[in-house]
Amino acid sequence: MSFLNLAFIERLAEERIKKAQEEGDFDALPGRGRPLCLDDDAHVPEDLRMAWRVLKNAGCLPPEIEAQREIHTARELLSGLTDEAERYRQMQRLNLMITRLNLLRRRPVQLEAEQEYYDKVVARVPVNDKRPK
Structure with a gap:
């Protein structure tokens, strides 16, 4: 799609939304006046949150x-x-989950972010010769 087509579609959508607002089509929606139930999507990058929400609502x-x-x-x-x-x-x-995630990724692994986390975890965990059984 070209930029002009997208601009046209955006303008058309805005006009239809304004018309529906003026006609009161949004006044009797279920849940009106109640707070939205927001998902905990802090772990999703900001630029992917909308796509994530659409996929989640679709069960995908x-x-x-x-x-x-x-x-x-x-x-x-x-x-x-x-x-x-x-x-x-x-x-x-956690290390196993990160390894599995890296196998799922279609883009290069960002080792810096995981290395920083690993360094923080290692710094907080006391090291001794006793391993859990």
Whole structure:
């Protein structure tokens, strides 16, 4: 599509929305006056949030986005753990999830972001010769 076609479609959509507002078509919508139920999409890059929401509402969450959500949850869980053995197990689980995510990606892996996270985790976890069984 050319830029002119997109501009035309955008203008047409805006005109139809204004007309519907003036005619009161939006006045009796279900949920009016109640707060929106917003998703926790902080783990999704800002430029992908709209596409993510459309896919999620359609029940078609991409595997990469689902994996990113699981990694985000695991990171939060890991930051709250105090038991060293459990932290070690969760770190292994997190590393496996990151490896799987990297296999799903269609673009080059951004090692810098994961290396920074890894360095922070290693700095917070005490190291000893005892490994959990």
